[in-house]
Amino acid sequence: MFKPFLRQIAGISILAAAVAVPVHADSFTSSASSAGSASSGSVSDSISGSSKSSSGDDKKVAAGQYRVIDVAEAPGKPGAARLTLRGEQGNQFFLDLPKAALAERALPAGSMVQVNERAYGYEFAYADTRQAFFLALNDEWQRELRSHAI
Structure with a gap:
């Protein structure tokens, strides 16, 4: 009973990490593009x-x-x-x-x-x-x- 709960927590953690990576990448891209076409x-x-x-x-x-x-x-x-x-x-x-x-x-x-x-x-x-x-x-x-x- 406790193992399925841990799997759900692990799955949620992986999903949260996967969602956070694109957000972080987008903020890097926007700051890099702020230099314009230099x-x-x-x-x-x-x-x-x-x-x-x-x-x-x-x-x-x-x-x-x-x-x-x-x-x-x-x-x-x-x-x-x-x-x-x-x-x-x-x-x-x-x-x-x-x-x-x-x-x-x-x-x-x-x-x-x-x-x-x-x-x-x-x-x-x-x-x-x-x-x-x-x-x-x-x-x-x-x-x-x-x-x-x-």
């Missing part, structure tokens, strides 16, 4: 020509707003655009990104870009809407996200 690349491949910081790290970019000074083809990177960005303090750097990242909305010279430092690297967003269009991932994060053959 594409990504590694910091070392995407950011160059920045001012040297006191630590000597020439890839360091400060959070804040940057004006697009120029948009051109990225040298040696077919299918990529190069944005020249200048900050309010006069610091300037190049951002190389896939042209597809700018397909939804162009960033002509004079446009403003918001750069946010994140745990994974940098988020580049349109300054007026704060919608991300490109993520520059720290090299460690980029390596972790690559597909690996099994």
